[in-house]
Amino acid sequence: MPYLDVRAVEKSFVTPRGVTHVLGGASLSLEEGEFVAIVGYSGSGKTTLISLMAGLLAADAGEIVLDGAPVTEPGHERGIVFQQYSLLPWMTVRENVALAVDAVDGALSAAERRRRTDEFVALVGLAPATDKRPRELSGGMRQRVAVARGLAMRPKILLMDEPFSALDALTRARLQDELLAIWNARRTTVVLVTNDVDEAILLADRIYPMTPGPGAVLGPPIEVGLPRPRERRHMSLAPAYQKVRQGIVEFLRACRRVA
Amino acid sequence: MTRPTLSRFVLPLLGLGLVLMVWTALSQTVATDLPSPARTWTESRRYVLEPFFKDGEMNQGIGRLAFYSLVRVGKGYLLALLLGTPVGFMLGLSRKFYETFDPIIQFLRPISPLAWLPLGLVIFRQSEPAAVFTIALCAMWPTVINTAVGVRSISQDYLNVGRVLRLSRFRMLTKIIVPASLPYVFTGYRLSLGLAWLVIVAAEMLTGTPGVGGFLWQEYNSLVYSHIILSVITIGAIGFLLDRLMGLLEARLKAA
Numbered sequence: 218m219p220y221l222d223v224r225a226v227e228k229s230f231v232t233p234r235g236v237t238h239v240l241g242g243a244s245l246s247l248e249e250g251e252f253v254a255i256v257g258y259s260g261s262g263k264t265t266l267i268s269l270m271a272g273l274l275a276a277d278a279g280e281i282v283l284d285g286a287p288v289t290e291p292g293h294e295r296g297i298v299f300q301q302y303s304l305l306p307w308m309t310v311r312e313n314v315a316l317a318v319d320a321v322d323g324a325l326s327a328a329e330r331r332r333r334t335d336e337f338v339a340l341v342g343l344a345p346a347t348d349k350r351p352r353e354l355s356g357g358m359r360q361r362v363a364v365a366r367g368l369a370m371r372p373k374i375l376l377m378d379e380p381f382s383a384l385d386a387l388t389r390a391r392l393q394d395e396l397l398a399i400w401n402a403r404r405t406t407v408v409l410v411t412n413d414v415d416e417a418i419l420l421a422d423r424i425y426p427m428t429p430g431p432g433a434v435l436g437p438p439i440e441v442g443l444p445r446p447r448e449r450r451h452m453s454l455a456p457a458y459q460k461v462r463q464g465i466v467e468f469l470r471a472c473r474r475v476a
Numbered sequence: 477m478t479r480p481t482l483s484r485f486v487l488p489l490l491g492l493g494l495v496l497m498v499w500t501a502l503s504q505t506v507a508t509d510l511p512s513p514a515r516t517w518t519e520s521r522r523y524v525l526e527p528f529f530k531d532g533e534m535n536q537g538i539g540r541l542a543f544y545s546l547v548r549v550g551k552g553y554l555l556a557l558l559l560g561t562p563v564g565f566m567l568g569l570s571r572k573f574y575e576t577f578d579p580i581i582q583f584l585r586p587i588s589p590l591a592w593l594p595l596g597l598v599i600f601r602q603s604e605p606a607a608v609f610t611i612a613l614c615a616m617w618p619t620v621i622n623t624a625v626g627v628r629s630i631s632q633d634y635l636n637v638g639r640v641l642r643l644s645r646f647r648m649l650t651k652i653i654v655p656a657s658l659p660y661v662f663t664g665y666r667l668s669l670g671l672a673w674l675v676i677v678a679a680e681m682l683t684g685t686p687g688v689g690g691f692l693w694q695e696y697n698s699l700v701y702s703h704i705i706l707s708v709i710t711i712g713a714i715g716f717l718l719d720r721l722m723g724l725l726e727a728r729l730k731a732a
């Protein structure tokens with residue numbers, strides 16, 4: 218049985234204009250330590266799928282099992298990095314990360330929790346901004362705090378919902394590189410949702426393309442197969458890179474033509 | 477002349493001058509019982525220049541009278557916050573609580589202080605607690621309603637953070653719900669203070685307790701009309717200062 222098993226989950230929303238069928242039986246599975254990406258057009262239901270995995274929403278049908286336990290409610294073994302950062306603006310960088318450390322490691326001494334908090338802040342390179350509030354930080358720095366908070370939950374699996382989509386291209390590339398470095402060092406199990414094919418290829422072991430909704434499903438996974446540790450500047454030239462990229466783009470295009 | 481000086485000092489003074497002119501003109505033509513600005517000042521100067529003298533229960537400097545009123549408002553206001561804040565949080569947090577009590581609140585809200593005061597007198601049999609009761613009852617609604625709206629408009633993102641971290645109810649409240657709704661709550665506090673100060677005059681008039689409102693009513697009965705104007709100006713000035721003070725606090729809070 219895979220570490221994370223998402224089996225044919227369906228989700229509809231009732232809106233004033235009728236029922237919207239968002240997910241029509243999406244399935245995916247991954248092993249511990251894997252980095253999996255879900256790529257799809259905006260509005261296809263990626264955020265809904267990741268909210269289901271986080272337990273923030275309940276599926277209408279199908280089931281999600283993590284490490285043998287069915288997912289029924291939110292919990293920090295499924296850490297999440299939200300698209301809009303969702304930092305608490307009344308707290309400093311340290312306090313935002315400490316909220317997660319305190320929630321997960323409440324049994325530890327205050328000094329030890331503080332040490333861990335500072336460790337996670339330093340991990341994303343924000344030690345100099347520890348006592349700043351989110352409003353004083355750039356978008357890239359805010360998202361680093363959100364990543365630090367996600368990792369501080371010490372989750373079995375880290376869910377990332379288009380974490381870099383609100384950033385400018387240069388900052389996005391930098392954060393992708395940093396995430397790659399952190400992942401290489403820690404090998405956290407990650408599910409990344411994105412609309413950026415190159416981001417997915419750079420970071421993931423395996424990529425699930427998502428068909429455009431309504432009733433979105435995940436297409437057959439594509440193995441990236443590029444050797445790690447990866448480096449951005451060597452990658453785009455590799456024939457394997459082009460092949461994976463073409464595979465995903467063609468799948469998504471074909472879906473769109475049908476839809 | 478620079479533009480800020482013009483708009484901050486010259487124009488307001490011009491407005492004040494115009495009002496004084498109209499007031500003088502009225503006092504000399506249609507409303508001859510209305511004391512002119514000059515007469516008001518002559519008859520009130522002792523109250524203003526020696527604000528803390530005390531000749532008798534109701535014959536005291538305006539500073540003393542204002543102090544009594546402020547203490548009374550302070551008590552009523554504090555009671556309003558102590559009652560209104562938790563009720564507001566409950567309304568915002570619990571759908572059932574909201575559905576149970578919102579109709580009653582909407583019904584009680586528009587009732588005038590003049591209607592509550594006699595009831596307060598019946599219940600407490602003393603003017604002081606009756607006045608405090610009336611102030612609290614009239615002033616709490618903005619706090620109740622703003623707090624409830626503040627809690628209900630907390631971004632789902634913040635609540636999701638709390639849910640993912642499985643925060644206890646207590647930590648959810650102290651770490652997320654209270655800080656997230658604080659700006660709304662504080663706006664409620666500010667409006668409540670304005671209302672509390674509005675109610676004080678009515679409460680003091682009807683109970684005859686010493687204070688700016690009580691003084692106003694007594695001087696009306698003693699036919700010293702210039703002191704009515706003195707009281708009115710004092711009430712306005714204090715109300716204005718209170719609002720400014722809360723405005724400053726609010727600005728600091730939002731900057732923090």
